[in-house]
Amino acid sequence: MQHAFFQLADLIDANLLPGERYTAWLAGETSDFVRFNHARVRQAGRVEQAYLTLRLVAENKQVAVTLGLTQHAPADHVAVLAELVALRGQLGDVAADPHLLLSDDCHVASRVALNPQLDAAAIVAVVTERAAAYDLVGILACGAIANGFASSTGSRLWSETSSFNLDWSLYAHGDKAVKSSYAGTTWDEVLFAQKLASAVAQLALLQLPAKTLAPGGYRAYFSPVALESLLSMLNWGGFSEKQLQVKRSPLLKLQDGEVALSPLVSLTEDNASGLAPAFQAEGFLKPGQVALVQHGKLTGSLISPRTAKEYGLTANADGEETTQSLHMAPGDLPEADVLKRLGTGLYVGNLWYLNFSDRMNARVTGMTRFATFWVENGEIVAPLNVMRFDDSLFRLLGEHLEALTVERALLVDADTYGSRHTASSLLPGALVGRVELVL
Amino acid sequence: MQGLKTTFAKLRPNVDFCALRVVETRGETLSVRQDVQEPLTRTVDRGAMVTVLHRGGYGYAATSRLTEAGLQAAIDEAKRWAELSRTRAVFDYSQLQMPEPNGAYRSPQVADAPQWHRRELLDLLMAESRAAKVDDRIVDWGATVALLQTRQLYIGHAAAVQGATGVEQAFHYVMPGASVTAFGNGDSQTRSLGGQYNGYCRQGGMEIVQAAGLIGAGRRVAEEALELLHAPNCPTGQMDLLLLPEQMMLQLHESIGHPLELDRILGDERNYAGTSFVTPEMFGAYRYGSDLLNVAYDPTVANEFASYGWDDDGSPAQKHLLIQDGILQRPLGGAISQARAGLPGVANARACSWNRPPIDRMANLNIEPGDATLAEMIASVEHGVLMDTNVSWSIDDSRNKFQFGCERGVRIENGKLAGVVKNPNYRGISATFWRALKRVGNASTSHTMGTPFCGKGEPNQVIRVGHASPACLFANIDVFGGES
Numbered sequence: 001m002q003h004a005f006f007q008l009a010d011l012i013d014a015n016l017l018p019g020e021r022y023t024a025w026l027a028g029e030t031s032d033f034v035r036f037n038h039a040r041v042r043q044a045g046r047v048e049q050a051y052l053t054l055r056l057v058a059e060n061k062q063v064a065v066t067l068g069l070t071q072h073a074p075a076d077h078v079a080v081l082a083e084l085v086a087l088r089g090q091l092g093d094v095a096a097d098p099h100l101l102l103s104d105d106c107h108v109a110s111r112v113a114l115n116p117q118l119d120a121a122a123i124v125a126v127v128t129e130r131a132a133a134y135d136l137v138g139i140l141a142c143g144a145i146a147n148g149f150a151s152s153t154g155s156r157l158w159s160e161t162s163s164f165n166l167d168w169s170l171y172a173h174g175d176k177a178v179k180s181s182y183a184g185t186t187w188d189e190v191l192f193a194q195k196l197a198s199a200v201a202q203l204a205l206l207q208l209p210a211k212t213l214a215p216g217g218y219r220a221y222f223s224p225v226a227l228e229s230l231l232s233m234l235n236w237g238g239f240s241e242k243q244l245q246v247k248r249s250p251l252l253k254l255q256d257g258e259v260a261l262s263p264l265v266s267l268t269e270d271n272a273s274g275l276a277p278a279f280q281a282e283g284f285l286k287p288g289q290v291a292l293v294q295h296g297k298l299t300g301s302l303i304s305p306r307t308a309k310e311y312g313l314t315a316n317a318d319g320e321e322t323t324q325s326l327h328m329a330p331g332d333l334p335e336a337d338v339l340k341r342l343g344t345g346l347y348v349g350n351l352w353y354l355n356f357s358d359r360m361n362a363r364v365t366g367m368t369r370f371a372t373f374w375v376e377n378g379e380i381v382a383p384l385n386v387m388r389f390d391d392s393l394f395r396l397l398g399e400h401l402e403a404l405t406v407e408r409a410l411l412v413d414a415d416t417y418g419s420r421h422t423a424s425s426l427l428p429g430a431l432v433g434r435v436e437l438v439l
Numbered sequence: 440m441q442g443l444k445t446t447f448a449k450l451r452p453n454v455d456f457c458a459l460r461v462v463e464t465r466g467e468t469l470s471v472r473q474d475v476q477e478p479l480t481r482t483v484d485r486g487a488m489v490t491v492l493h494r495g496g497y498g499y500a501a502t503s504r505l506t507e508a509g510l511q512a513a514i515d516e517a518k519r520w521a522e523l524s525r526t527r528a529v530f531d532y533s534q535l536q537m538p539e540p541n542g543a544y545r546s547p548q549v550a551d552a553p554q555w556h557r558r559e560l561l562d563l564l565m566a567e568s569r570a571a572k573v574d575d576r577i578v579d580w581g582a583t584v585a586l587l588q589t590r591q592l593y594i595g596h597a598a599a600v601q602g603a604t605g606v607e608q609a610f611h612y613v614m615p616g617a618s619v620t621a622f623g624n625g626d627s628q629t630r631s632l633g634g635q636y637n638g639y640c641r642q643g644g645m646e647i648v649q650a651a652g653l654i655g656a657g658r659r660v661a662e663e664a665l666e667l668l669h670a671p672n673c674p675t676g677q678m679d680l681l682l683l684p685e686q687m688m689l690q691l692h693e694s695i696g697h698p699l700e701l702d703r704i705l706g707d708e709r710n711y712a713g714t715s716f717v718t719p720e721m722f723g724a725y726r727y728g729s730d731l732l733n734v735a736y737d738p739t740v741a742n743e744f745a746s747y748g749w750d751d752d753g754s755p756a757q758k759h760l761l762i763q764d765g766i767l768q769r770p771l772g773g774a775i776s777q778a779r780a781g782l783p784g785v786a787n788a789r790a791c792s793w794n795r796p797p798i799d800r801m802a803n804l805n806i807e808p809g810d811a812t813l814a815e816m817i818a819s820v821e822h823g824v825l826m827d828t829n830v831s832w833s834i835d836d837s838r839n840k841f842q843f844g845c846e847r848g849v850r851i852e853n854g855k856l857a858g859v860v861k862n863p864n865y866r867g868i869s870a871t872f873w874r875a876l877k878r879v880g881n882a883s884t885s886h887t888m889g890t891p892f893c894g895k896g897e898p899n900q901v902i903r904v905g906h907a908s909p910a911c912l913f914a915n916i917d918v919f920g921g922e923s
Contacts, residue, residue: 031898033897033898034524035897036529037705038706040528041497041524041527041528041529042528042529042530042707043497043499043796044499044524045498045499045500045501045516045520045796046500046516046517047501047794047795047898048500048501048503048504049486049501049503049794051484062478062479063481064478064479064481065480065481065482066481066484067483067484068483068484068485068486068503069503070505070509071503072506072509079483083483090479090557093479093557093561094479094561095476097475097476097478099475100478121523124524124527125527128527137709137710138710138897139710139711139898141898167710167711167897168710169709171706171709175714175836175837177709179710246578246579247578247620247622248620248627248629252627253625256625258625352713352835353833353835353836355832355833355842355844357831357844357862357864359627360625360626360921361921361922365831365833365842366833367833367834367835367836369713369835386835388833388840388842388866390842392922415899416897416898416899417894417899417901418899418901438866439840439842439868439917
């Protein structure tokens with residue numbers, strides 16, 4: 001696919017007119033998707049897709065098309081040249097773009113890490129056999145993902161990796177379940193068996209009579225997965241420089257110094273260790289790290305090239321201005337001591353369906369889900385029936401934050417909207433003195 | 440499409456059942472933000488999914504290579520997955536008799552090439568943008584319109600061999616929107632046209648731009664954002680709640696639509712979108728709401744966003760009441776889910792494009808109008824609040840405990856509107872909320888809306904759904920506002 005993409009880039013180069021520039025972004029994948037229900041296969045199949053986003057620039061005007069490729073070179077060459085002509089015609093319809101910013105640099109790099117041994121069918125056989133006695137439900141996504149960038153500056157960038165992501169849960173009964181996942185580049189049956197055994201062990205706890213809490217304030221421990229749900233709300237414009245500028249960011253009061261998070265909170269966009277490509281669609285290489293919050297203070301933001309041009313800043317992020325590799329600094333609470341330090345309260349394994357109930361105060365509502373337990377005197381005593389919380393991130397990660405765990409979990413985004421996503425995060429668990437439950 | 444049918448007919452799948460679903464899309468989005476044109480973006484996409492049912496297994500393969508060799512490779516791959524899964528399948532697919540339909544559907548009031556005058560539309564968006572900057576406290580503003588044209592073919596292999604036409608459907612979607620943010624005294628309030636996710640999306644031509652209210656929206660929305668900036672927070676307490684269509688569509692979507700999806704009831708979505716508090720034995724007997732509640736799956740409404748003639752498994756679409764006089768009647772489940780559950784359903788096996796398999800989706804889900812005027816409903820409220828335009832939505836994985844927020848509220852006291860309030864929110868439980876429905880607005884209060892962004896499924900899919908609803912009045916709801 002790399003060769004075909006660079007050939008297309010060369011073709012575009014050869015057909016540009018004087019004064020024209022272009023960028024080309026390729027997103028392709030060959031993915032096997034297998035859905036499981038009751039540890040059996042519901043739907044299984046393969047998707048092969050490749051999309052080229054071609055942007056044509058002239059006289060500071062820009063127009064773009066995202067074109068589905070056939071991956072058959074002669075047909076794709078014809079289609080791309082036809083779109084180049086169409087784009088040229090559309091330039092006459094649009095105005096000059098004062099916020100246009102493309103990299104003038106020429107970058108050439110390629111990272112290819114394919115694993116031909118990855119075999120979705122073999123994984124399916126293992127999962128259905130080992131989990132046959134359990135109510136396993138979930139999805140396996142497996143195969144190669146490719147991203148490429150090329151431009152009229154001569155840039156030729158490529159990233160192509162094989163990976164799998166088995167995102168699954170084991171159900172005990174009703175809505176009581178253990179959530180787990182296994183993602184990587186090399187499948188290890190023993191490791192999967194260990195994860196399955198760990199989930200099975202938790203099933204016994206979910207068979208205990210469930211407890212229903214009354215609304216009110218409770219101590220709580222948020223697992224790294226649950227904390228990721230809370231922090232993901234900051235990707236709804238929180239760290240976005242554009243949203244900060246137009247006063248829509250939920251972190252506006254943090255930026256203004258009206259509130260502060262706990263000194264324990266330090267957050268970094270760590271592109272250097274992420275799974276996403278190190279380059280982006282305007283041709284800029286992402287910085288290795290962007291410090292977003294340091295010791296509770298907002299110290300940075302994610303700035304797309306367009307925002308950078310509009311507000312006179314330096315670009316450091318994708319166009320969406322969301323984190324792709326969020327790292328949170330660890331704390332000093334050993335995971336083994338979490339229940340003891342929690343004492344009496346909620347052990348929140350997962351959260352679900354979060355949204356802002358008051359954006360300007362970073363107040364978020366959402367539900368507990370999957371393995372969430374009631375803990376008394378450092379012991380799990382019952383699974384909890386789902387509860388709604390409604391509380392401000394300024395409190396949960398501020399005055400109410402007591403500790404973060406020493407250990408951190410690497411969480412790989414399992415989303416497959418449009419394509420398989422490559423975001424990830426590295427997060428500890430969080431112990432809070434109070435979270436407000438409302439329903 | 441004719442060439443593809445001929446090519447498909449030439450191939451020899453040698454399986455129990457094989458179908459071809461081709462999807463072609465062309466889209467374009469125009470936007471103006473802060474009186475500057477945003478980059479013009481277009482999409483051009485074409486691909487096919489081959490579905491194979493063989494010896495009790497189910498497999499699919501999606502490809503954009505629509506040559507004889509490309510389709511044969513897709514058939515081979517789909518057959519391979521059917522073979523691999525047949526001894527491990529959650530259902531014996533050999534029990535299914537899949538339809539092999541013929542026919543055509545076309546969105547109303549549009550020709551093959553809709554009147555998409557790019558420069559005029561950009562001028563319109565610029566005018567709305569400029570009209571929105573009514574005050575220095577307006578800090579962000581913009582308007583947008585998007586067009587999507589889709590052509591689809593669905594044909595079974597046996598039908599193709601016999602020279603049948605299969606099903607050809609052509610859709611034209613128009614998605615207008617506008618949004619304005621005002622900022623002052625440390626507060627920020629955003630107001631929009633039909634929500635911040637193109638709530639007035641519909642099928643049709645350029646008449647949708649006007650029908651949606653985009654023309655003139657810039658100034659109106661801006662003035663309402665400024666009004667919110669100085670409004671008090673929504674009061675807290677148990678009170679009557681009058682929901683207008685721009686919020687009703689969300690209430691309907693989340694707490695009736697999703698829980699009635701049969702694949703959720705069957706457990707397919709438990710790892711992601713969730714399960715349902717609805718169980719199979721409830722159909723035909725369960726009181727979902729007060730006897731004023733009538734909810735229809737209706738793919739036949741002209742211009743509604745998810746109208747169609749056949750679903751993506753080839754089942755013919757027709758209107759069904761899902762809830763009649765408050766009693767639950769039937770789920771939202773396509774042919775495969777119906778066979779698995781042994782329940783009747785509707786034609787709602789839908790895929791977002793050629794590269795995702797069909798699953799149970801909402802399509803058009805509408806509340807049938809009642810007999811009250813808006814004025815009558817307001818006059819009947821002693822103490823309550825009116826809310827409009829969804830801004831926040833959250834509901835548990837069984838689709839029961841919900842909390843929703845709106846852009847704008849208006850207090851109602853002693854039968855009269857009594858002032859705008861900001862940050863209006865309410866929460867409840869689906870299983871009891873709809874039983875508190877005490878008035879349903881007549882057709883004059885109803886709007887036809889929808890969303891292009893309903894997410895669900897593994898692999899994930901975002902699909903288009905339509906919702907038409909009148910204003911509705913609920914008794915004794917838990918209402919509250921923002922931080923004091």
